[in-house]
Amino acid sequence: MAKPSRSKSKTAAKSPVSKSSGPTPALLQKHPVLVTAGIFLVLMLIFFFAAIFQGKTYATPDAQAAATITAPLDKILWQDRIYPQWMPYIFGGMPSFASLTYNPFAYFPDLPLYPLRRMLAYALHYVLAGLGVFLFLRRKSADYLPALLGGLAFMLTPYLITMTIFGHGSQMMTTAYLPLALWAVDRLLEKFSWLNLGLTGLIMGFMLQRGHVQIAYYGIMFTGLYVIYHAIAALRRKENKKILPMLGGYMGALVLALALSAMLYLPLQEYTSYSIRGSASVLQPASGKADTGVGFDYATQWSFSVGEMMTFIIPSFYGFGGATYWGNMPFTDYPNYMGILVLGLAVVGLFKRVPQAGFFALTIVLALLISFGKHFEFFYRLFYDYFPYFNKFRVPVMILVLVQCSTAILAGLGLQALLQPLAAGEPREAEARARRALIAKRLWLAAGLIFSVVLLFTIFRSSFQEFMSGIYPDRYELATQARLDERRVGMLLGDMWTIAGLAAVGLAMIALAYTHKISPKTAAVVIVLATLFDLWIVDKRIGNPPVSEASKRALLQPDEVAQFLQKDSGLFRIYPTLDLFGEMRWAAQGIHSVGGYHAAKPRRYQDFLEATDLQSGLMNDYFEVVEQNGQRGLRPRAEEAIPAARRNALKHWLDMLNVKYILSFFPLPEENWVNRATVSFNYGGNNYPLMILENTTVLPRAFLVGNYEVHAENLAALSRLASGEFDPRDAVILSEAPGIAPQPDSTASAVIKEYHLHKIVIETASAFPQILVLSDTYYPTGWHAFVDGNPVKTHVANYCFRGVEVPAGKHQVEFRYASRAFTAGVWLSLGALAVCLACIALGRRRNSV
Template structure:
């Protein structure tokens, strides 16, 4: 329960829930990876759409694997609907059908649109196809019911009148033959329609070359033979069972083994166990990483031009203002959107680097051209510099192109260590000389982009300050402890001031204590934390202690105690019942 209460708390401040317009994701963003109805063909032949990766040619932006749960599971689930139409079967059928329809997402806006707009919390989730986990569970339950229905049918057949027995068997045969016919039709399309398949694979939204289309076709062909072979064997086993030539155990074990084999054949294309040495080779420390690990002060990096993936530096515990998260803090996403630090143009340049370099065509080749500093808008340079300074970005990672700006100096030969030191970086905790009050994202960033914002000179707050501040002067602040849940600062304050901590403002749990007394944290510079301090020597503690976590912990503890109590009570009742039973006499 602690997980759920914490996530529920967090979503209010994330891109899934936090925004000035009511919260939730935008429809187009949330509806990415909607499951197209045509891709239901992969329920029968998993590689029909190219399986995943470079060979995928379906309707989703990309995928690594099909949403496949075994053709035999599908077959048995249908038998449940045919032979055992009780409450459980209908409930699971409705759950499976509803999950499938919801997974269509933007391809079925009549259903997904109202759910997205009206159903509470629905717009906090993205990737409609993820609901297939519910579809898979429902289909597995239906498959179990279908197998049980076969057991019951064989028991009932001898007791039925000939006409009733014939009618039952005809229904089963028609279903099995119809199911086989659908799969066989798909197999024939792949087997006999190679040119048609290759054309379909090349006409979608994905650009597949000839070799990739051929690989997709070969995968589909192999899966076609596998599916029709497994299906034929399963049907033979079912008929033999109904003729009393197989036991229940034999049928159950045989079908289970076939399902396991079927899924292993799919999983083997997804899961590639590797030796530990491969991990070490991928994350091998570069000269830049080796240099950064020698840094003693708190710092962050900004990979401006880098061939490492977004979260690669996490492996080395190097703080990074880039990286990927599926549920970013709303304030930080706003920051990335305003600065452009989190996006790239088609040449791989983000907003920071594109002001120093322009990309043009020369001799029919893409050629970067350096922009002289005097041709760069001073406001833009000042804004980018202020953002990096206040985020404690001490180093920039730049490969491929040099950075000729006196604010950023190479730590060594850039060919050897592609690191540039930010010469104007601010420490993780710093003081500002004054405050300015603005409200709203637009007003705040308009001021920041005006060229007049210097985080040393002014701290932007969104509410009335408790008192006026004076220039920082000789004020000092030293971070004595810094971990995930607590930050301790020793501060010497000569005049009333505001202390800015370069950590994300997150009111759902972070509390500040000055000399043991809880103190209000002000949202500062749109995304950071600020404390107003009066003159004196202060011990400051920022502590993460969310009420949602404590509530979840208590709920979990009480629930566990309740369950243990119920278990004890049930055992006591069982004991009392056995005591009252008369002894068995010979």
């Protein structure tokens, strides 16, 4: 079976060009992959020209948040020569490496790519995405131009472009490996060899290493389904002897890939049980099976809908980002468009039953059904409840990358199937000529029909707009809604004319080729160029144009808030109120906050925030929503309207959290929250006065207590903490009784001598045994406690923080961060890399003999 395939491959490589076509075709004939890579690279350099060559960047909230949290970690990495694994800047501190927030060089290709501008590294991954489809299509005997079309279609898929523009580079780079992994697995299934085993393990390992776990998971599903599909096909052909090598080869490559990415995934696995992605909230109703995932409702946010499949055909059918988008996935600024000719040719590929059409059809249907999430709850729950780790993911629409990759491959195979019969020239038989003429006539009629339909919509625009306005949701007052609906319909009609023109070009090219007015190659060239134009103009509408990198640098510079806070040399946290609770910008200056944003927050800390409602930023306590002139806003609530018990509880919680400063747009009526400064703060592009209130009763980050309460059940401990009746100055809540007998001691003291990323040193002095409370997140697999150099147990203190038993007298308590999973992962990854490279070298050596 292997020999005929290689023979077909050679034939396919020669078919697109002719020996008499001059030097360029000769280069293409000799180095088709190199030429294609060059074409793809030039296109991406042009597309991202401003970001690569003019010092500009895409200023999106996600990209800015990532920049602010990585800035202090970069400084520690390069100035202090410490590889950061922890970040104290958000929540109560959390792993930076194990949470996939910051993991430089865990993706091994980053080593050679590091000197390059980041956007250039992204551009190279787009090239990789296109080449993966191109190589797979060539393996399936596609000629050069159909393979080029498929690669181009996937590389310029709007969703992939969106990932980079909106700051999801790891998602894009992981996606880029999907077709390349499929190509490598296809090689391995055809012939098991050391070369193919090492190559597949390396490619899939890099896909996993890139760090977007959800896309990598989909990649394993994609390639695994491909193996199963081929195994079933072999079984039906009664080629039972091939099944075991297929499965064994794939499993061997998968083991290598997992080992190669162990540096990333072992710490991730270690952290998962402590994060919202891997453990159920104690606040979850205790009925039925505990949900150890992110929660079904949270997991199915951003579920695709059947209606939005219209964006496969018309990009702006659901608007195009911002206020114009009217679907049910908030902040969606792109369409799931794949190109009208690409979609049409993919359908042709399915009807023509091109190679692996069944597999790609199955993948598309399966991925679509999963993407519907809550809109097809029964089906999604099958995966959420029973597939390992599937319940850790959210945003079901993300799986559409498999639809887009499969569609691009089918489009290339579809174009090949259409044009291949024409390669022999005009048929001699009159019946065959008549049949082709009839096909051409129908294609011309189809093109005319498409134009007629769009023309009718344009002529009767007012009726069309009235109809669409009845579909669009009413979210604004009448005049604003009317203007928005008119804008949406204008975009829709504009896209309909563009789609009609492109469809007509594609149909015309095939019709002309079938009547031998032009060559099949000319038709293919025009279709490729039309697809390039189609995707290019849609991609250029995504997001805002890049801005000067000076704006990014300005974001990392201290604003007036940071300048004031940096005058305080002590160790403290801030509590940003209202919408500022999720703000990350001050992390760039190394300022610690009780808030922030992360998709995998520490579970215990999240439970604490929810139980106390601190994550609302005091909105539900000190403010009330008002409406004025159709606008919703906030105003301070009357002091007497706020329950005294609630106010007292809030003060206890903020004291315990080491919150020394509260950031608020409004005055807050607490005597111990004193306004120290009012600074100008840029919020949403406008400057507002922001008050910096000092909490004068704040507890230090580390303090000693002589009383304790034992609550073995997590819910009981959290309920006691959240009751408002518990005072952290008087006692500490533990999950088990300590081995000492602490007593109250007014003379006891705890002084932090060192507070570094991976090491905290505290000196204590007391007349009686005490419990040392450190209001940093409890994470025992990373942080280990020592008293006078001897290892001791770290207790869960106050539900989500750390506690250590300290004997009477003077002692030195150390907390050291050391992840065994990280160390083991590094060695496993390096070992797997050596094995993969050895397999490839051995395979190449055997092939050369």
